[in-house]
Amino acid sequence: MRKNISLLLFLFVITTNTNAQHSPAKKQTKSILILNATAHLGNGKIIENSAIGFKDGKIVLVADSKLIRLAKDAYEVTIDASGKHVYPGFIAPNSTLGLVEIDAVKSSDDESEIGDLNPNVRSIIAYNADSKVIETVRPNGILMAQITPRGGRISGTSSIVQLDAWNYNDALIKENDGIHLDFPTIYRKGGSKFEPGSISVNKDYIKQINEVSVFLKNSKAYNSSEAKERNLVLESTKGLFDGTQTLFIHANSEKQIIDGIQLAKDNEIKKVVIVGGFEAYKSADLLKENGIGVLLRRVHDLPERDDQDVDLPYKMAKILTDKGVVVGLENSGDMERMNTRNLPFLAGTCAAYGLDKEQALQLITSNTAKLLSIDDLCGTLEEGKDATLFISEGDALDMRTNKLTAAFIQGRTLNLETHQTELYKKYKEKYNQK
Known part of the structure; x- marks a missing residue:
């Protein structure tokens, strides 16, 4: 076992030191x-x-x-x-750039934390400004990113950086911009993407939503009064209730999106953005009514179901834009860090399927800046x-x-x-x- 670990660390050192960075x-x-x-x-x-x-x-x-x-x-x-x-x-939201270098080397993977409710986990602390992957996305125009944690029900807090820095302090554009909620799914899928298994109903769906709601209610109560004992987990959510932070709800199905919006309203959370949003077009009127934008999941993908239009992912940005929803593009998924370089070409695909070129450009510039609340800067x-x-x-x-x-x-x-x-x-x- 020790030999295997030593070999991996050796390969990691060799890989990360080949050709010195500028x-x-x-x-x-x-x-x-x-x-x-x-x-x-x-x-x-x-x-x-x-x-x-x-x-x-x-x-x-x-x-x-x-x-x-x-x-x-x-x-x-x-x-x-x-x-x-x-x-x-260009701006890459919902990104793990700088959090993972080599997936197979555990010591270079710092994208998630143990536990289910971790709003106090700050991704910026783990951000590696020297990542070899970062320098490969700049030649395609990606110059900023929202560094976002993964894992758990509430994954943690993201921060926004520029992609040419000595360390995370130099890189910061906006620190702790939002908290990320991985909304419960209605269905559970078995197997893997290579060998899909059966699909079953998530019987704990309501229970899981209630657990998040109770946590948010406790957080609001804690932050609206003087507590006798300091609770760093609850304290970290203060920005959700005073409007200085955004709640990013990671959800794809129509019901998830509707229930996520209701959860935010019930807890008087001021700023909400949907991340993923594959079926957001079904809830477009509700999103517009509540002033909620969507960071649309990678459009170079297949539909969720066999009965959907095979071109639906490419058309999604056009459908939502026509409905008056503010839309940005995100690139999470398989090999997401190295695929960040393809972000402008996702926007190009949206242009090929309905949007004009300048509207498509907004998906990765001004619209994303608005959704991340940095449009006063970039x-x-x-x-x-x-x-x-x-x-x-x-x-x-x-x-x-x-x-x-x-x-x-x-x-x-x-x-x-x-x-x-x-x-x-x-x-x-x-x-x-x-």
Whole structure:
């Protein structure tokens, strides 16, 4: 047993030290002006031949270069992006980036905690800013993520980070933004995804909901009075009742969503977002009525049932958007960390199935920023917001043309080289010699 553990740790060390990582970018010291690109603002608007300027990490100019007279000497660095496109940085919600490095190595897996009700568990503490996976998602424009715990009924508290940092303190955009509830399921599935077993009714469904409701009621009572003894678990839920935190309800079926909304209303929780939401289209009117948005589960998937339209996952964002529901995209599921790089192409699929390109872009920029309550800082190219953006040679939602030539996080110029591109160059040079 000890030999096996030693071997795994050895492989882990070898894997994580192959090709040294680049240091995080230094703070912006020179003002930058991007000229002549097509700017996709993230709010549905486009500016042809744009002028985007930023200083000290903040956007200070968003304009049509033809309509204003620009003094180029007002900016220390000018980038001519003619024929290219500028986008706000993409945001990956409900992500475990930095929480797991290698699934097979237990010592590198810190995404879940023992226990059922863990609102006090803070994912940010376990976040590894040096993860080799993180550097591989930036070249596709994913520059921010909501780091979210897994496991239990109440998994814990998420935080939002930017993806170029020395440590979790440097990475933080918003700490402890929300608490995640894995809502009870109506049915229990046996077997595995490879060999599905029987499906049975969850006889404890009501009991499990009541357990969560009792916990929330106790939490509210504790936080609304002066307790004689401090309870860190109950204290950690305070933000749900004063509106500073969001309750993220992970639910897919129509009944789960309806019951989840009712649970939140019964306990006077102010901000709620549905995560997953495969059958959210059946409850769209209820969601809109209560001002609840949806972080839609990975759309590159099959329907839940045999009698559903095979294209339903691709059409879901269009259906909900037409109903007036604020929709973002999340990418949890198999191989979710490395598949984070495909987030823009999920949005591209939504564009191919009904949404126009700028609406699809909002699914991973402004809409997600609203649902995570960080839209005052990022999500769109607007003056006063963080200069977290990138330049692409073509359409960023198309895997054939999304080729980044430059990227910035809070004005800092990123190095887009990764251990993968280094290996590519290394072996390209080797075989070119023959």
